[in-house]
Amino acid sequence: MPRVFSGIQPTGDPHIGNYFGAMRNYVRLGEEYGKNSIYCVVDLHAITNPAAYDPKTLAQRTFEMAVANFAAGLDPEKVVFFVQSQVPEHQELSWVFTALTPVGELERMTQYKDKAEQLESIPAGLLMYPVLMAADILLYKADTVPVGEDQTQHIELTRALARKFNHAYGETFPEPKAVYARDALRIPGVDGQGKMSKSKGESSTIGILEPLDSIWQKLRVAPTDPARVRRSDPGDPDKCLIGDYHKLFSDLPTIETVYEGCRTAGIGCVDCKKMLMQGITRELTPLQERAEGLRANPDWVRDALATGARQAREIARPVMEEVREKAGFLK
Ligand code: SF4
Numbered sequence: 377m378p379r380v381f382s383g384i385q386p387t388g389d390p391h392i393g394n395y396f397g398a399m400r401n402y403v404r405l406g407e408e409y410g411k412n413s414i415y416c417v418v419d420l421h422a423i424t425n426p427a428a429y430d431p432k433t434l435a436q437r438t439f440e441m442a443v444a445n446f447a448a449g450l451d452p453e454k455v456v457f458f459v460q461s462q463v464p465e466h467q468e469l470s471w472v473f474t475a476l477t478p479v480g481e482l483e484r485m486t487q488y489k490d491k492a493e494q495l496e497s498i499p500a501g502l503l504m505y506p507v508l509m510a511a512d513i514l515l516y517k518a519d520t521v522p523v524g525e526d527q528t529q530h531i532e533l534t535r536a537l538a539r540k541f542n543h544a545y546g547e548t549f550p551e552p553k554a555v556y557a558r559d560a561l562r563i564p565g566v567d568g569q570g571k572m573s574k575s576k577g578e579s580s581t582i583g584i585l586e587p588l589d590s591i592w593q594k595l596r597v598a599p600t601d602p603a604r605v606r607r608s609d610p611g612d613p614d615k616c617l618i619g620d621y622h623k624l625f626s627d628l629p630t631i632e633t634v635y636e637g638c639r640t641a642g643i644g645c646v647d648c649k650k651m652l653m654q655g656i657t658r659e660l661t662p663l664q665e666r667a668e669g670l671r672a673n674p675d676w677v678r679d680a681l682a683t684g685a686r687q688a689r690e691i692a693r694p695v696m697e698e699v700r701e702k703a704g705f706l707k
Pocket residue numbers: 600601604611612613616617618619634637638639643644645646648649
């Protein structure tokens with residue numbers, strides 16, 4: 377049975393790009409792969425860039441990311457879902473892979489170069505980030521990895537490390553393949569400045585747990601097709617981020633009404649945004665209510681994560697035993 381692995385950054389407040397691009401995908405893959413779908417909140421990765429993550433809030437963000445995924449429909453009875461630091465085998469395998477990885481290859485990683493550029497002092501952990509990621513995936517002998525396009529280089533390194541280990545110590549790991557969620561690549565930021573991204577700040581994102589009135593305030597001032605200078609000017613919904621959002625949140629009759637109304641100047645942009653807001657409210661209200669219920673019951677969340685970590689270790693331990701034996705560590 378194929379096995380899926382994906383790591384989730386503990387950003388605390390996922391946006392609709394994360395939701396459509398990753399979180400809903402996790403739920404869908406969970407239905408298909410069951411306990412062979414393994415997801416973890418990667419808090420060990422988070423600490424590699426202290427400029428981006430405040431250690432004081434890491435635990436809270438990790439908790440919130442778990443809440444968000446449960447609220448989005450991830451069922452701990454069906455999948456394995458846990459926090460990375462609660463399964464120490466990730467770090468152990470990472471060290472074995474560190475010994476196999478040329479520093480030059482890590483220095484060539486685009487994400488490393490981008491992040492390192494912004495830092496005065498570069499933590500070695502930032503350089504090792506892709507090695508830990510390879511360990512995350514291969515610890516479960518996963519062969520399928522749902523990721524964003526920006527992770528392509530890291531998956532290539534994971535494949536190379538699997539080959540290297542197999543060559544050095546005998547056939548052990550599969551070479552995993554990346555699966556890209558198309559929606560994640562195309563969701564524009566609400567500020568109209570390219571792809572929705574947390575790194576661009578809150579003006580770019582619509583959070584799935586964000587209060588609905590705050591979302592409306594962002595939509596109200598969001599740029600539309602610049603061709604619609606006056607209400608009577610026809611527009612092109614394919615050139616408008618509101619048109620893109622309708623495809624995510626609205627039902628088919630609404631999308632048809634909006635697209636036709638935009639092209640014929642039959643509707644104004646404010647009406648169009650209000651119709652979008654109805655779809656967003658329909659999608660996010662139940663999710664936000666579930667999140668509230670989970671926050672009121674933190675023990676349930678922690679227990680579910682602890683159970684997930686136990687299940688993960690049941691898979692990870694024998695793999696590490698195999699690695700230790702093949703690497704020649706004394707028993
Ligand atoms: Fe965008 Fe809607 Fe205005 Fe068309 S009518 S430009 S899709 S906001």
